[in-house]
Amino acid sequence: MRDLPGALMPSGDHDPRLASMYRNSARAFASKFFDEHYVPPLRVEFGTIENADALSFGALTTALQISTAIIAKGLVFPAAESFRRTTQDVERAPLVPLGSFGNALMFAFPTPKLIEPGQASWNVDIDYTLTEAAVKELVTVLPKHLDDLASIDVLPAQAKAVRSAMKTLADAIKITGGIKVTLDLPRFDGHVESVLSSDQAKRVGSVLAGTRDRISEETVQATLDGVRTQRRLFYLVKDDGAEVHGPVGPELLPKIREYLGRRVTARLQRIVVEDDSGHQSRAVYRLLSLSLDEPLAPL
Numbered sequence: 461m462r463d464l465p466g467a468l469m470p471s472g473d474h475d476p477r478l479a480s481m482y483r484n485s486a487r488a489f490a491s492k493f494f495d496e497h498y499v500p501p502l503r504v505e506f507g508t509i510e511n512a513d514a515l516s517f518g519a520l521t522t523a524l525q526i527s528t529a530i531i532a533k534g535l536v537f538p539a540a541e542s543f544r545r546t547t548q549d550v551e552r553a554p555l556v557p558l559g560s561f562g563n564a565l566m567f568a569f570p571t572p573k574l575i576e577p578g579q580a581s582w583n584v585d586i587d588y589t590l591t592e593a594a595v596k597e598l599v600t601v602l603p604k605h606l607d608d609l610a611s612i613d614v615l616p617a618q619a620k621a622v623r624s625a626m627k628t629l630a631d632a633i634k635i636t637g638g639i640k641v642t643l644d645l646p647r648f649d650g651h652v653e654s655v656l657s658s659d660q661a662k663r664v665g666s667v668l669a670g671t672r673d674r675i676s677e678e679t680v681q682a683t684l685d686g687v688r689t690q691r692r693l694f695y696l697v698k699d700d701g702a703e704v705h706g707p708v709g710p711e712l713l714p715k716i717r718e719y720l721g722r723r724v725t726a727r728l729q730r731i732v733v734e735d736d737s738g739h740q741s742r743a744v745y746r747l748l749s750l751s752l753d754e755p756l757a758p759l
Contacts, residue, residue: 469646491738501557502567502595506640507657516636517565523632524567525555527625532594533623538601553591568607569595592645598625599643602654611691612663614706616670616733617746627668633661652690670733677729680704681753683726687716694747696726704728706745723753 504520528606532553558566569591590620597683603611603620615623633639638657645652656664682704686695694716696704708716733741741749 462682484555495650495707500566501592501643502569502647503644504567504640505564505624506636507563507640513679517560519632519635520639521557523629525550527598527629528591529553529557529596530625530628531621532590532599534599534619535590535593538619539556540620540621553589553594554561555591568623574727585695595643596645596652597622597627599641599652600656601626602629602641602656603660604654604688606657606660608655609663609709610705612660612667613742614693614744616673616731616741617665617666617706617744625669626664629656630661630664630668632664633658667741668733672734673704674740675729676736677727677748679701679725681723681725684716684722684726684750687713687720689713691718696724704745708747708749712747712750719750719752725751725753 486555502652504524504553505514521621528551529545529549533545536552554570556568556570558568571589601611601615601618603609615626618626633656638660641654641656643652643654680696680698682696682698684694685697685703687693687708692708692710693705694708694714698704704726727748729746729748730743730745732743
């Protein structure tokens, strides 16, 4: 285990208050980290030890912090049109870099007592910080494995903040090479593992290369064929055999589990991304609402 004070600080013209917060938080977590029973909640591994240098550590740490801040901003201000990161955004949802071990970076999350008094309101609840909520969303949106193309192809149907965060992280992978991300939040759905390889990062850039969204709604009758609960992706099969899949909000997951395998009426948001040349992407879908298309059996 080694400390990387320079590489683990946010790059660029960061605010002195933010630098002080990073140092104080890291010191506060240091004693906990050296406890053999302590598992850092966020671990990021590089594909090879050769890629694990100070440049890569710094680039990835900065990208993770920016991505976390952007998603946190989207959670707090979901109707915002711009998700450019500011110092205030990072202060709202800071990651705490703990150091490195071999080819891995370790991070922790702030606790309420480590957040300045004026920042306490940015907790989701008394035990769950905005940083945790944002990181969980980011890790959930990332591909589960190297063959997981569905998680990338549906990105245009994700929230604007999620798309911006994913593009930021994918751009960093051009410097660092592929990564594996492990999130351990025992209180909230436990263990999540994700990856983002160099090839997947290129695909993210290609999928998100459009400049304008063409959005419409449509209602379909179909069979609810499947769901990836941890990744929050739904799968519908229409009468003609065509498959529709895409992201779904957590509020609809209980209904999806209840209706799985049954015929449903689904209200979908259809998104087509258009670039400056007028070329349009393949349509992707987000599930907005769901109802049963067959009567419930009498009790």
